[in-house]
Amino acid sequence: xxxxxxxxxxxxxxxxxxxxxxxxxxxxxxxxxxxxxxxxxxxxxxxxxxxxxxxxxxxxxxxxxxxxxxxxxxxxxxxxxxxxxxxxxxxxxxxxxxxxxxxxxxxxxxxxxxxxxxxxxxxxxxxxxxxxxxxxxxxxxxxxxxxxxxxxxxxxxxxxxxxxxxxxxxxxxxxxxxxxxxxxxxxxxxxxxxxxxxxxxxxxxxxxxxxxxxxxxxxxxxxxxxxxxxxxxxxxxxxxxxxxxxxxxxxxxxxxxxxxxxxxxxxxxxxxxxxxxxxxxxxxxxxxxxxxxxxxxxxxxxxxxxxxxxxxxxxxxxxxxxxxxxxxxxxxxxxxxxxxxxxxxxxxx
Amino acid sequence: xxxxxxxxxxxxxxxxxxxxxxxxxxxxxxxxxxxxxxxxxxxxxxxxxxxxxxxxxxxxxxxxxxxxxxxxxxxxxxxxxxxxxxxxxxxxxxxxxxxxxxxxxxxxxxxxxxxxxxxxxxxxxxxxxxxxxxxxxxxxxxxxxxxxxxxxxxxxxxxxxxxxxxxxxxxxxxxxxxxxxxxxxxxxxxxxxxxxxxxxxxxxxxxxxxxxxxxxxxxxxxxxxxxxxxxxxxxxxxxxxxxxxxxxxxxxxxxxxxxxxxxxxxxxxxxxxxxxxxxxxxxxxxxxxxxxxxxxxxxxxx
Numbered sequence: 001x002x003x004x005x006x007x008x009x010x011x012x013x014x015x016x017x018x019x020x021x022x023x024x025x026x027x028x029x030x031x032x033x034x035x036x037x038x039x040x041x042x043x044x045x046x047x048x049x050x051x052x053x054x055x056x057x058x059x060x061x062x063x064x065x066x067x068x069x070x071x072x073x074x075x076x077x078x079x080x081x082x083x084x085x086x087x088x089x090x091x092x093x094x095x096x097x098x099x100x101x102x103x104x105x106x107x108x109x110x111x112x113x114x115x116x117x118x119x120x121x122x123x124x125x126x127x128x129x130x131x132x133x134x135x136x137x138x139x140x141x142x143x144x145x146x147x148x149x150x151x152x153x154x155x156x157x158x159x160x161x162x163x164x165x166x167x168x169x170x171x172x173x174x175x176x177x178x179x180x181x182x183x184x185x186x187x188x189x190x191x192x193x194x195x196x197x198x199x200x201x202x203x204x205x206x207x208x209x210x211x212x213x214x215x216x217x218x219x220x221x222x223x224x225x226x227x228x229x230x231x232x233x234x235x236x237x238x239x240x241x242x243x244x245x246x247x248x249x250x251x252x253x254x255x256x257x258x259x260x261x262x263x264x265x266x267x268x269x270x271x272x273x274x275x276x277x278x279x280x281x282x283x284x285x286x287x288x289x290x291x292x293x294x295x296x297x298x299x300x301x302x303x304x305x306x307x308x309x310x311x312x313x314x315x316x317x318x319x320x321x322x323x324x325x326x327x328x329x330x331x332x333x334x335x336x337x338x339x340x341x342x343x344x345x346x347x348x349x
Numbered sequence: 350x351x352x353x354x355x356x357x358x359x360x361x362x363x364x365x366x367x368x369x370x371x372x373x374x375x376x377x378x379x380x381x382x383x384x385x386x387x388x389x390x391x392x393x394x395x396x397x398x399x400x401x402x403x404x405x406x407x408x409x410x411x412x413x414x415x416x417x418x419x420x421x422x423x424x425x426x427x428x429x430x431x432x433x434x435x436x437x438x439x440x441x442x443x444x445x446x447x448x449x450x451x452x453x454x455x456x457x458x459x460x461x462x463x464x465x466x467x468x469x470x471x472x473x474x475x476x477x478x479x480x481x482x483x484x485x486x487x488x489x490x491x492x493x494x495x496x497x498x499x500x501x502x503x504x505x506x507x508x509x510x511x512x513x514x515x516x517x518x519x520x521x522x523x524x525x526x527x528x529x530x531x532x533x534x535x536x537x538x539x540x541x542x543x544x545x546x547x548x549x550x551x552x553x554x555x556x557x558x559x560x561x562x563x564x565x566x567x568x569x570x571x572x573x574x575x576x577x578x579x580x581x582x583x584x585x586x587x588x589x590x591x592x593x594x595x596x597x598x599x600x601x602x603x604x605x606x607x608x609x610x611x612x613x614x615x616x617x618x619x620x621x622x623x624x625x626x627x628x629x630x631x632x633x634x635x636x637x638x639x640x641x642x643x644x645x646x647x648x649x650x651x
Contacts, residue, residue, distance in 0.1 A: 067452075073455055073456070075459075120636045121635075121636070123636075124635055124636070124639055127384070127385070127451065128639060130455060131386065131631065131635065132632060132636075135583075135628040135631045135632045135635075138583070139625060139628045142621075143625075146625075257463075263459070271452075300463065300466075301464060301467040301468055301471055304463035307456070307460040307463075308441075308442060308460040311446070311456050312441075312446070315453055
């Protein structure tokens with residue numbers, strides 16, 4: 001154990017301004033290159049994989065609000081992914097709606113259903129919450145399998161008209177890719193701003209010390225409910241896009257395993273860290289897609305072992321969240337500058 | 350639905366419920382002592398069942414000649430091995446996180462659960478494995494209901510073991526230490542109790558009971574699948590919560606109740622609804638009476 005502590009984040013010398021700038025440019029260029037990879041790699045395999053990465057990254061970003069920001073363990077997150085997907089499939093199949101008209105509806109239904117589930121659920125204490133959400137995920141999976149009239153049962157739903165935008169039909173994965181990317185960017189930006197908002201600061205309080213937060217006048221259940229709803233909405237949107245891209249939706253995508261992987265993405269990537277969970281989502285697809293091609297079912301073992309190792313050795317995740325201080329805002333309110341550089345702040349005690 | 354059918358489902362429910370209760374013991378004891386939902390318990394149940402298959406395989410013809418001795422050997426060996434596995438799990442995945450924030454051990458127990466299940470899947474493949482039919486299968490007819498001798502044996506073994514654990518927790522020195530830690534771990538440590546070992550031992554005891562339940566379950570149903578730990582782990586957790594988590598007799602009460610209720614459900618509803626019934630019981634109990642049937646009001650509300 002002693003030797004392994006070397007793996008933990010240690011304090012490094014502060015790099016010079018030039019190095020920092022060079023690193024930042026490299027990071028931006030690298031991200032752009034990676035995000036545009038489907039265009040220059042071509043074919044339909046790579047766009048498909050990149051869409052998967054994007055969708056899992058959105059799932060990570062959404063669940064990060066619940067787990068990372070508010071500290072609530074949600075083991076049934078993929079239920080909302082299923083809800084978004086089935087709402088889209090029903091609207092498209094039976095009412096001829098286009099994907100773009102359905103997305104807001106899917107988001108609203110995910111919001112409403114998370115409020116209905118969250119309200120009784122979030123009153124129970126933390127570790128019971130995990131079980132409640134697990135049960136909810138199980139019920140939605142069960143409903144997807146058995147409520148044949150709504151979900152098509154185990155065969156799922158398919159055969160709706162191809163979605164189109166301004167007369168341009170969406171057929172190949174490359175057609176969908178920009179929208180997945182846009183959803184990811186939107187999710188990242190919105191949750192980034194949520195974190196420093198009044199709601200986000202209340203979440204941080206609740207996560208750090210629930211009793212102290214209640215004593216400070218934070219309405220615990222209400223803010224937990226906000227976290228649950230504002231996290232679930234992204235799963236609803238991603239689920240609708242997923243169903244549209246696959247042109248099929250069936251219960252197999254929403255098993256308990258999927259919810260487990262979603263939690264793993266957040267913990268691996270770094271709870272609370274938006275860039276971390278995006279990397280976690282990409283990482284997950286790489287393992288699930290490319291590794292399982294060679295090792296078959298072994299990918300489950302590898303992923304579970306990785307998760308265990310991260311929890312034990314690097315609990316802050318691959319890319320830990322480092323709070324930064326908004327110096328402009330501090331100055332505006334006439335507050336003193338923070339005594340330590342943001343780089344010195346470590347979650348790991 | 351006839352009265353006969355009703356009685357038959359009660360009997361079936363009691364048999365399977367006693368097995369649930371045995372798995373629930375592990376959840377309830379660990380939760381009572383360290384306030385942790387030990388997700389790995391479902392995986393230990395499954396590991397015990399698969400070890401049982403392996404042991405019966407090794408015993409070979411001996412198990413068919415001496416079925417009762419063979420079953421006993423399988424039960425004891427599987428319990429010992431799974432107890433060892435539980436030791437490893439506790440040592441590796443839980444002990445380093447004893448003082449970590451509450452989410453960490455929960456996630457690590459989830460990862461352990463998944464790790465064990467995936468390993469079993471890699472070793473045995475996704476196909477269900479047949480359990481050797483060790484005991485005679487001619488069922489007895491008692492009045493309106495039929496009861497296989499194996500089923501009776503299973504219920505008796507499970508209930509005797511639960512009685513034994515209750516006695517152990519209430520009457521022995523180790524049991525007293527467990528109860529002391531449940532009340533206040535720091536104070537228990539100051540009284541000279543080796544809390545680390547007592548917690549580890551509780552994990553091992555829970556794992557061993559899960560293994561016994563796994564073997565009994567395999568014998569009763571005749572086959573095991575690589576993902577049985579997922580659903581039955583949740584059923585057993587439901588049983589523990591329903592009985593009152595942290596409460597040993599509660600595990601039995603909860604197990605029997607869940608067993609009978611889900612058995613009843615098969616009369617009125619198609620078979621696959623059983624899962625939904627269990628989930629519904631779980632959510633209703635957690636929402637309406639989180640302390641369970643026998644539990645005291647420990648679950649503080651936010």
